[in-house]
Amino acid sequence: MTEANTTTGSERNAGPAADTASPRPSRRALLGWGGAGLALGAAAAGGTAAALRTGADAQPVASGGDAVPFHGAHQAGIATPVQDRLHFASFDVTTTDRAALVKLLQDWTAAAARMTAGHEVGDGAISDNEELPPDDTGEALGLKPSRLTLTFGVGPGLFEKDGKDRFGLRARRPKALIDLPAFPGDNLDPARSGGDLCVQACADDPQVAVHAIRNLARIGMGKVAIRWSQLGFGKTSSTTPDAQTPRNMMGFKDGTRNIAGTETARLDKHVWVGEKDGPDWMTGGSYLVARRIRMHIETWDRTSLREQEDVFGRDKAEGAPVGREREHDEPLLKAMKPDAHVRLAHPDSNNGVTILRRGYSFTDGTDGLGRLDAGLFFIAYQRDVRDGFVPLQTNLARNDALNEYIQHVGSAVFAVPPGVRDKGDWWGKALFA
Ligand SMILES: C=CC1=C(C)c2cc3[nH]c(cc4nc(cc5[nH]c(cc1n2)c(C)c5CCC(=O)O)C(CCC(=O)O)=C4C)c(C)c3C=C
Numbered sequence: 001m002t003e004a005n006t007t008t009g010s011e012r013n014a015g016p017a018a019d020t021a022s023p024r025p026s027r028r029a030l031l032g033w034g035g036a037g038l039a040l041g042a043a044a045a046g047g048t049a050a051a052l053r054t055g056a057d058a059q060p061v062a063s064g065g066d067a068v069p070f071h072g073a074h075q076a077g078i079a080t081p082v083q084d085r086l087h088f089a090s091f092d093v094t095t096t097d098r099a100a101l102v103k104l105l106q107d108w109t110a111a112a113a114r115m116t117a118g119h120e121v122g123d124g125a126i127s128d129n130e131e132l133p134p135d136d137t138g139e140a141l142g143l144k145p146s147r148l149t150l151t152f153g154v155g156p157g158l159f160e161k162d163g164k165d166r167f168g169l170r171a172r173r174p175k176a177l178i179d180l181p182a183f184p185g186d187n188l189d190p191a192r193s194g195g196d197l198c199v200q201a202c203a204d205d206p207q208v209a210v211h212a213i214r215n216l217a218r219i220g221m222g223k224v225a226i227r228w229s230q231l232g233f234g235k236t237s238s239t240t241p242d243a244q245t246p247r248n249m250m251g252f253k254d255g256t257r258n259i260a261g262t263e264t265a266r267l268d269k270h271v272w273v274g275e276k277d278g279p280d281w282m283t284g285g286s287y288l289v290a291r292r293i294r295m296h297i298e299t300w301d302r303t304s305l306r307e308q309e310d311v312f313g314r315d316k317a318e319g320a321p322v323g324r325e326r327e328h329d330e331p332l333l334k335a336m337k338p339d340a341h342v343r344l345a346h347p348d349s350n351n352g353v354t355i356l357r358r359g360y361s362f363t364d365g366t367d368g369l370g371r372l373d374a375g376l377f378f379i380a381y382q383r384d385v386r387d388g389f390v391p392l393q394t395n396l397a398r399n400d401a402l403n404e405y406i407q408h409v410g411s412a413v414f415a416v417p418p419g420v421r422d423k424g425d426w427w428g429k430a431l432f433a
């Protein structure tokens, strides 16, 4: 999917009252005062596009903000344009009941389709029955779809945990869904690693992304529990080459040489699982590696500009490779220091290995020792982890000058199935078939 696939969406709110300081009347109250006629009249008077929206069948009130289509051959959130914010959640499956897990995935899919379109979950945040908790938690009322994408994946533990075939899926585990090996320098925290399921929520508004994860977690209560989650800001990658390349927490442009969402041949070669790759249920999907990479930014900030530029093999201002003028000039690898990050990460130094990066910066307060807990939440998509992240990280972990300034502290790998085709399809349907 490309930028062209984004459509104009709708707001999550809440009629005319949402524009004023007065509290919004409940749907029950509105019906009591004259029902739909009043609501329509009020909407028209307010210049809004449609009727007051309160439930599953209600229409959005006003247009504005972009929605990324949820249904398609591939899940959105991989090759679609990168949004500003991230909320990534990894879940442990706590139920042992396969039918309950299937029902959850169906419910999650329905909720995800609604939220990405800018709708409230189920009957909405303000439901008819005041005796029950509402279906939607409500904090996204009035917010635009904000290009929300929800990308779902399954981790190794869903297929087998502690030697047990928990859901009769062991034989369906993809060979490419390996447990990642330990790399030199890793200092992984188990509490920030792994997981049976994941949802990557990306949006241009942080509250929209957080609302989405929160509502999925709420729907999953008693069946799944959040194992760890990560908020991200300041995307450190671009899948839209003509857009300005964002900068990471080290001040360098990050994402210059990434696969663009429009490069279908490269996506087919390096990102999407092909028909012959197997298993069938993964065709059109991809594999996600997430790494929480802490930056020693206090040390970095005391490092000379020359050393910083040598570490990456690019200049800080323009982002041009050593010996070249412009950011998008082809890198001259031999002109860089042998341990420069870009030289070591380039496909020519790795037998052609190419991944799609989609990471975000994070700052999570301090570490108790007067240092910022900040860094890069690295996300990579690839057709096969064994031909993507693993050889690349093996090379970087051994040789990269950047290692002096970073440490990998969290890690997870997930199989990301193909896109949800239509309303009859759901996350993982082909896996459980
Ligand atoms: C295993 C893969 C990679 C990890 C881990 C990684 C960590 C990491 N990277 C930066 C900053 C930059 N990376 C850049 C380029 C780049 N990095 C990787 C892979 C990993 N990076 C690749 C494949 C590439 C592209 C190489 C190429 O084809 O030229 C750059 C340069 C700009 C760019 O092209 O994006 C920067 C800057 C940090 C800070 C980091 C860990 C914290």
Ligand SMILES: [Fe+2]
Pocket (backbone or CB within 6 Å): 341, 345
């Ligand atoms: Fe990198």
